[in-house]
Amino acid sequence: MSDSSSGSSWLERLGKVFSDEPESREDLVESLREAHNEGIIDADALLMIQGVLQVSEARVRDIMVPRPQIELIDATEPLDEILEEMLESSHSRYPVIEDTKIVGILLAKDVFRAVVKGQLQSKEDLQAIYREPVFVPESKRLNVLLRDFKESRNHMALVVDEYGELAGLVTIEDVIEQIVGDIEDEHDEEENDNIQKRAGEIYSVNAITPLDEFNGFFNLDIDEDLSETLGGYMAVQFGHVPAVDEEFVVDKLVIRVTKASERRAELFEVRPLKEDEAEQAVEQAI
Template identity: 45%
Template structure:
């Protein structure tokens, strides 16, 4: 090995050591604020001691300490729930269509939380059938938390108590929404997608040649173009609005109506709006 090569390598090591020493001395100086700490981390990244992904996760972990549940929760209007008095034939379509793994079980209202249903606990139905089935026997206790709870505290509780979903209440004790461990982790590592996630920009999912699941917020203009329909665009803007006008009221799940030979079945609706619809095209 040449002396020049050895000198170059030693020089490089010396620079690395210098940067490590500088980084360690910066930490030993005890940063006085969040901004001081972030500046140290960004300086380390600028000198290639950390990559962008690592910096993003560190910043996310720091940010979680200052955020509250209300900032990441799924709002009440978007919750997919199961009613305690429903049978498998009633709630299984909802579970299948939503592709979620956990569902709040409610009584007479959204504020009457009975527990949490895990989709995997329904697997025995495949072998045993529905004879003698009761939701009361398989639902699990629900964790109720205030919307002001800090995310870092909630994440610790998720880990320690080994649960993945919590119901969120507002200052008056009413259900404001729900939050999952995934919602919290996404604030640290970024968006987590799996095989059941749908494109947020897409309104239509094909089920068969004649059946589709569509979002009620789909603009009528796009619906007409997609399905070669001729629905009136003058009075309402979305296909959900067309359905409410056809029903004459805000429909509930499984209500069916036919418009110009197009059959619509409501898959998911709450007390405010329709969310998801199954469309059967005319033959």
């Protein structure tokens, strides 16, 4: 088969899937799932496209690191203590606070360069390499924030609430992870890797997540004698190997298969049950 005929076949199949123009976001997602079922796009591509759609709806508050979890540098501390803190935490960027005001951003690479060149002998030297902080409202949409990051070549912003108070921190990596999934580096801790927060109240959960961990995280009471893992539990509930897009309602949560092989489910999306879905479930149960 020639490349041209192969390409024509691919386009014909894609055109067939979208023969009825989607009238809503839900219709578009359903068409994309059908494209996956037809073998036009794979599971990873489907997840990424769905992530792009979520980014266009979600806001900064949905993914930001809240203030209590931010590694802040206190500008009033001695220079050696500040450097020790940076060395122990191993982040790339640090907001600097003095009293209650953010006075700058310290980049680890700037500090390292100054130390190597012998140009960091005092607190004044440290202040000289502060970067200007960038502030964004917590209501800002993620797709707009991503565009701003790209245009400014800045990779971190401080999030402020409606009163102008520091509410959190967001990075370009946080936004990209909503599209491609969790990005790990050598400094990421390996705690709770099985459950990752996506935009809003949506979570991505590995099938190998132990049921006790899943119960504890979502405050559920699933019988742990049924299976050791979430994937095993879902297989029991379906009575077969779960396929992509199959859903199961547990308490007030919807668990949907987002990635699966012929032998097992690999990844789930967990989200709250919508009000209309709850009413429909009650009607079906009657």
